[in-house]
Amino acid sequence: MRDTVTPTHCPYCALQCGMNLTPAPDGRAVEVSERVDFPVNRGALCGKGRTAPAVLSSSVRLTSPLVRSEGGALVPASWEEALARVAEGLGRTRAEYGADAVGVFGGGGLTNEKAYSLGKFARVVLGTSQIDYNGRFCMSSAAAAGGRAFGLDRGLPFPLEDIPRTGCVILVGSNPAETMPPSLRYFTELRENGGTLIVVDPRRTKTAEQADLHLAPRPGTDLALALGLLHLIVAEGRTDEAYIRERTSGWEETRAAAMAHWPEYVERITGVPVPELREVVRMFCEPEAAMVLTARGPEQQSKGTDTVGAWINLCLATGRAGRPLSGYGCLTGQGNGQGGREHGQKADQLPGYRKLTDPVARAHVAEVWGVDPDSLPGPGRSAYELLDALGTDIRSLLLMGSNPVVSAPRAAHVEERIRSLDFLAVCDVVLSETAVLADVVLPVTQWAEETGTTTNLEGRVLLRRRAITPPEGVRSDLEVMHELAARLGGGRNLEKGFPTDPEEVFEELRRASAGGPADYSGITYRRLAEENGVFWPCPADGPPAAGGTGTGPRSVGGGGHAARGAAELDDPTRAGGTGRLDTADGAPAPGVHPGTPRLFHDRFATEDGRARFAPVSHRAVAEEPDDEYPVLLTTGRVVAQYQSGAQTRRVDELNAAAPGPFVELHPRLAERLGAAEGEPVAVVSRRGRAVAPARITTAIRPDTVFMPFHWAGEGRANTLTNPALDPVSRMPEFKACAVRLEAVEAGRPAPSSP
Ligand SMILES: Nc1nc2c(c(=O)[nH]1)N[C@H]1C(S)=C(S)[C@@H](COP(=O)(O)OP(=O)(O)OC[C@H]3O[C@@H](n4cnc5c(=O)[nH]c(N)nc54)[C@H](O)[C@@H]3O)O[C@H]1N2
Ligand SMILES: Nc1nc2c(c(=O)[nH]1)N[C@H]1C(S)=C(S)[C@@H](COP(=O)(O)OP(=O)(O)OC[C@H]3O[C@@H](n4cnc5c(=O)[nH]c(N)nc54)[C@H](O)[C@@H]3O)O[C@H]1N2
Ligand code: SF4
Numbered sequence: 001m002r003d004t005v006t007p008t009h010c011p012y013c014a015l016q017c018g019m020n021l022t023p024a025p026d027g028r029a030v031e032v033s034e035r036v037d038f039p040v041n042r043g044a045l046c047g048k049g050r051t052a053p054a055v056l057s058s059s060v061r062l063t064s065p066l067v068r069s070e071g072g073a074l075v076p077a078s079w080e081e082a083l084a085r086v087a088e089g090l091g092r093t094r095a096e097y098g099a100d101a102v103g104v105f106g107g108g109g110l111t112n113e114k115a116y117s118l119g120k121f122a123r124v125v126l127g128t129s130q131i132d133y134n135g136r137f138c139m140s141s142a143a144a145a146g147g148r149a150f151g152l153d154r155g156l157p158f159p160l161e162d163i164p165r166t167g168c169v170i171l172v173g174s175n176p177a178e179t180m181p182p183s184l185r186y187f188t189e190l191r192e193n194g195g196t197l198i199v200v201d202p203r204r205t206k207t208a209e210q211a212d213l214h215l216a217p218r219p220g221t222d223l224a225l226a227l228g229l230l231h232l233i234v235a236e237g238r239t240d241e242a243y244i245r246e247r248t249s250g251w252e253e254t255r256a257a258a259m260a261h262w263p264e265y266v267e268r269i270t271g272v273p274v275p276e277l278r279e280v281v282r283m284f285c286e287p288e289a290a291m292v293l294t295a296r297g298p299e300q301q302s303k304g305t306d307t308v309g310a311w312i313n314l315c316l317a318t319g320r321a322g323r324p325l326s327g328y329g330c331l332t333g334q335g336n337g338q339g340g341r342e343h344g345q346k347a348d349q350l351p352g353y354r355k356l357t358d359p360v361a362r363a364h365v366a367e368v369w370g371v372d373p374d375s376l377p378g379p380g381r382s383a384y385e386l387l388d389a390l391g392t393d394i395r396s397l398l399l400m401g402s403n404p405v406v407s408a409p410r411a412a413h414v415e416e417r418i419r420s421l422d423f424l425a426v427c428d429v430v431l432s433e434t435a436v437l438a439d440v441v442l443p444v445t446q447w448a449e450e451t452g453t454t455t456n457l458e459g460r461v462l463l464r465r466r467a468i469t470p471p472e473g474v475r476s477d478l479e480v481m482h483e484l485a486a487r488l489g490g491g492r493n494l495e496k497g498f499p500t501d502p503e504e505v506f507e508e509l510r511r512a513s514a515g516g517p518a519d520y521s522g523i524t525y526r527r528l529a530e531e532n533g534v535f536w537p538c539p540a541d542g543p544p545a546a547g548g549t550g551t552g553p554r555s556v557g558g559g560g561h562a563a564r565g566a567a568e569l570d571d572p573t574r575a576g577g578t579g580r581l582d583t584a585d586g587a588p589a590p591g592v593h594p595g596t597p598r599l600f601h602d603r604f605a606t607e608d609g610r611a612r613f614a615p616v617s618h619r620a621v622a623e624e625p626d627d628e629y630p631v632l633l634t635t636g637r638v639v640a641q642y643q644s645g646a647q648t649r650r651v652d653e654l655n656a657a658a659p660g661p662f663v664e665l666h667p668r669l670a671e672r673l674g675a676a677e678g679e680p681v682a683v684v685s686r687r688g689r690a691v692a693p694a695r696i697t698t699a700i701r702p703d704t705v706f707m708p709f710h711w712a713g714e715g716r717a718n719t720l721t722n723p724a725l726d727p728v729s730r731m732p733e734f735k736a737c738a739v740r741l742e743a744v745e746a747g748r749p750a751p752s753s754p
């Protein structure tokens with residue numbers, strides 16, 4: 001038991017708010033208090049962070065392994081038996097059908113150490129190529145577009161503290177008032193400083209209410225909207241020709257594509273009036289600096305990569321990328337949404353954001369892992385494709401950190417695929433809707449009970465510290481991998497490569513990432529503790545820091561080529577005169593790389609150092625409304641619930657605030673349907689039927705309905721969603737599918753989902 005206050009971070013979203021934890025006398029319960037020294041949230045927390053300790057309680061969590069009995073029930077078992085069963089289940093599939101018949105599914109909530117170990121476990125212990133994770137459902141389109149344009153993907157290429165000092169921010173399909181409440185102050189301060197905020201969202205959200213201008217396009221039309229804006233920028237002569245010439249490539253083709261998208265045509269597609277388009281152009285182009293930030297609205301589309309590319313085009317055409325207080329950024333979602341996509345749990349990836357197909361990367365990582373590069377499998381399937389192959393090509397699955405029965409698109413089908421597996425093992429802290437279907441459930445430790453690093457939406461690597469002793473009966477994900485490696489190694493002592501001490505894993509991750517685009521080699525636990533986080537890339541062999549106050553944050557091209565030495569000290573005045581970031585304990589020692597808060601100021605991370613325009617054109621949503629399914633459904637979040645709800649639906653205070661699913665619809669649609677506030681309505685798509693109470697509001701477009709996706713059962717939004725995939729990122733179209741609404745007789749039990 002410890003009795004001191006432990007400074008750490010929230011278990012939930014990508015803001016990774018700082019908080020202090022104080023254990024109660026029993027050493028188990030823990031109290032959350034303000035931690036003002038962490039600059040991102042300066043003590044502020046949302047309700048989820050404040051109430052996070054409730055999920056540590058034994059009354060809602062798993063404290064014993066569970067195994068499927070002969071009779072079909074999940075019953076408590078010893079760790080020895082449970083681990084033996086998992087090794088046997090996965091091992092048998094591998095022996096009978098080959099290594100690729102074993103799948104692994106990870107999560108963007110896992111720490112860097114866990115994500116790194118899971119990718120290594122799949123490739124070295126299981127020898128399978130079939131690993132992917134829920135981040136594919138999250139920011140993969142922005143990652144693909146960012147990589148294509150800039151040669152490097154880091155959610156935000158600048159710290160949040162730059163936002164209040166820019167001139168204009170366009171927030172596209174992002175609702176931080178509900179999804180990252182403490183971040184709202186950056187936008188409030190922007191407006192207090194005379195800057196403007198534009199919000200693009202089919203709904204007038206709490207965020208849109210704060211905006212100077214709110215555009216409400218039809219879901220799935222952000223690509224056309226961005227093209228229309230670019231058309232006007234060109235027509236009004238507002239492009240930055242010198243910047244285009246010196247720092248970009250591919251402009252002519254992109255310009256031609258944009259010129260084909262007349263504002264009137266764009267108005268017809270998006271429903272956004274031409275005068276509003278003109279107003280956006282004026283607000284975005286007049287100030288000296290401006291930013292575009294996207295989140296899941298434009299990204300979770302079957303054309304998400306092109307859509308984000310079109311918004312990046314706007315930044316490039318106006319010289320608003322890789323310059324102080326300007327740029328494009330994606331607001332990453334999960335606690336380790338950034339780090340989780342860098343260290344190898346993605347189907348095509350090796351640690352350090354390396355490519356699995358790159359022979360140099362394979363050789364480097366294989367050496368760190370002590371294996372033959374030829375033994376590393378190639379790229380596997382993307383998340384939805386992997387889930388869709390369960391029970392056919394993939395016969396057994398190890399799942400860590402996701403609840404796809406609630407969160408995957410076309411969820412009834414995914415659930416049926418999961419049920420058809422020969423063997424399913426789930427590591428979780430609670431008995432989620434997916435864990436209930438498992439043959440073996442392994443109960444694991446959580447944030448406050450274990451140490452590990454996460455990388456927040458700014459690319460800031462953080463240390464989450466252990467504050468309390470875990471309850472008896474649970475083990476960490478790292479211990480699980482260690483034990484399984486021993487059992488599946490076939491006498492090869494593979495467990496040695498899977499240390500249970502997170503710092504030991506991080507030391508190996510540093511070496512594996514060295515020289516890669518996401519280079520962590522200059523980061524240590526000690527630095528993280530002292531400096532309140534370090535921004536990657538941070539090479540171990542970087543140029544010496546100038547040291548002392550006034551040292552500007554570094555600005556590098558980043559990326560595989562640039563990160564290895566192209567770093568130059570940035571001129572602090574160019575970055576708005578901040579000098580160092582306001583970290584708690586000052587600068588790293590001389591000779592130590594200070595990390596890279598701001599990217600691309602000198603060059604982009606592409607081969608030639610230029611950013612690449614994306615020559616994109618408008619396309620329709622995969623499933624346009626028709627006579628049978630005349631309405632568009634979009635989905636998203638509410639402030640008091642998190643993701644599949646596995647954790648937050650176990651917290652009374654949060655359930656009181658957000659007790660269940662609902663269907664948000666416009667009064668005109670409600671009237672046509674005869675629906676009344678709070679009465680159940682059925683939403684039917686080609687995939688299934690969901691029922692939830694109506695929430696009638698003029699804040700949504702009349703041709704669109706909205707459902708949050710946090711609940712299972714008949715109100716499960718993902719029963720309806722369309723798994724149409726983006727061709728590049730393989731992101732499913734969570735944000736637009738065709739549905740019809742049906743009245744449900746009040747008092748009658750609602751029909752269940754097929
Ligand atoms: N409370 C809470 N906070 C969270 C989470 C949570 O589950 N709950 N999850 C975390 C995670 S993993 C993520 S990824 C982030 C997500 O954070 P956000 O992206 O902010 O969340 P969403 O609600 O999915 O989508 C944002 C907005 O997109 C709008 N939208 C829908 N369709 C379209 C469209 O076609 N175009 C445009 N422009 N907008 C559209 C929706 O109306 C919604 O208001 O939140 C993180 N924070
Ligand atoms: N319709 C619709 N669907 C969506 C979205 C949408 O906007 N609309 N958004 C998508 C997005 S952006 C995301 S990120 C996904 C998220 O959806 P999921 O992947 O289902 O995410 P969570 O609900 O966070 O699930 C995490 C699970 O891991 C467990 N867990 C937490 N910490 C740990 C740990 O350290 N170790 C282990 N082993 N388990 C742990 C939790 O208890 C929980 O059961 O949903 C996607 N689905
Ligand atoms: S905003 Fe995100 S990180 Fe901050 S307290 Fe809420 S859930 Fe936690």
Ligand SMILES: [Mo]
Pocket residue numbers: 137138139333334
């Ligand atoms: Mo996400």
